[in-house]
Amino acid sequence: MKRQRQDIVAIRALAILLVMFGHSIILYSSSWNVYGTTQSAPVLDAVKSVIDVLQMPLFFSISGFCLMFTMQSGHRIVFIRFVLDKVKRLLVPFLIVGIGWLVPIRLLLGYLGYENKPLPYVLIYDFLIGFDNGHLWFLPSLFLMFIVVGGLIEISALWNKYERLFEGMLIAVAFGLYMTALCVPAITFIPYMGNVCRYFIFFALGFVIHRYEDALHMHSRGSVLAGVLTLLCSCLIIQLTGITKNGIGALVVGAAMVLAMYMVVPDRYIQISQPISKDSLGLYLFHSPLLYISFTFWPNISPWLMVTINFVGFGLCALLLTELIRFLRLGFVIGE
Template structure:
């Protein structure tokens, strides 16, 4: 519920009003994007994580017991089946289709944590990073040149999987966990959920107001405004029970 509460509350009180008054969205768009959660702006990751958490909650023992190659084989079957079924059934409703793809990335994080951030050899690290770079270049070239969307979708988890592995490798090499000792990092991390939940609609507004800038200044100004305002909103909301419920920090519905 700490995923679904923020999705519905932020949609109703924040994202939908912004869609109507800033973007000029129609009620047809509202129903499609938010009620059916087909394209709910930045909130898409909440229903996506909800489905993934359900899968790992009910199948955690199975995932622990079964060899990695078996899990990957099952994922390939599931993902290819999703691509074919998606032609006839709207699996993108409530982010089900995206959830199937992201199962792989969540599983990679699960393996990374289970391995207790074990060190690889320098050669393996280089192989991961180089492979991720080469695959990304190939994927971008195919994206530009190939019109067959099915082929792009088919190889996307492989490419993204290597990107995830590369990010995890870089974080381990540079020991990203050391950032946690910095006060600024702790403050941002503590409020990161709210920052993400509110930032996009602030960008909608600021990008309509602050337009006559050079590209670099345009990005800097709008990033600063979106980050600062969403951070401030989150800090205020975290002071009360309703606010904590809104950003997923509490399941407590008792306000007495």
């Protein structure tokens, strides 16, 4: 068996921690108004603006990076088998956690977005179609990306120079989808397609980073320094320009930050990253809905107490719940 890439383990752990921390402080973001608070936290607002540009591009890039492992396995990728595997890993958790965790918690807490809506409308329009399913939009969006990837693999398999042709088509499709998102705003009204168009380019970036990592001299002293400087400059640019997660500016800065992360994170064993990376999907699935508790009952407490409750307290709850599900051999709930 090939050695597990410890840099990817650490990046996956870091990515989920960024997502969890971003969700934990979203109450203080100037761009979010679902729940209100009398507290002001400019530092947390600034941190959230940086996380918004990086978190999802980094997550999608990991999927693209890991696709290279699949393509290098020596086994021909069969489209139907490929898609069915993604159904198991992405759509099954989406349905189970959405119907059995997210929606019930929102209903019990009197979530305003569901007010005066019948349950069938909530389940079909808000949850399944995706107009208000919280953080779970990521899973169907990634699934649709894999449908596109599977199709490109099938096409490229008909020709010689399999990897090179696939890479060219992947990049072309990624840029085409991103330009569609910029030029055709109405694409966002098609369920999940706005997210696919906006983030597929980062999936492709992860694949390209993996393919050319030797040429990029990943983890050399010079690349680490360049990565650190890129991250610092990117944070400064985000704060000075007010870049959001959309637009050409966000694409350039987000791509630079993603590349920098792969340069900075070392390919060596880091103990703390192992359980976090292993349970990353469970943490993603279970953590965010718990935050509605604190946003509903204690919106005006000290921001730092809110962060402690949300990030540490509910983070540990999500981690324990993930481990419990695995212990009970219900791994299908978390895509295993």
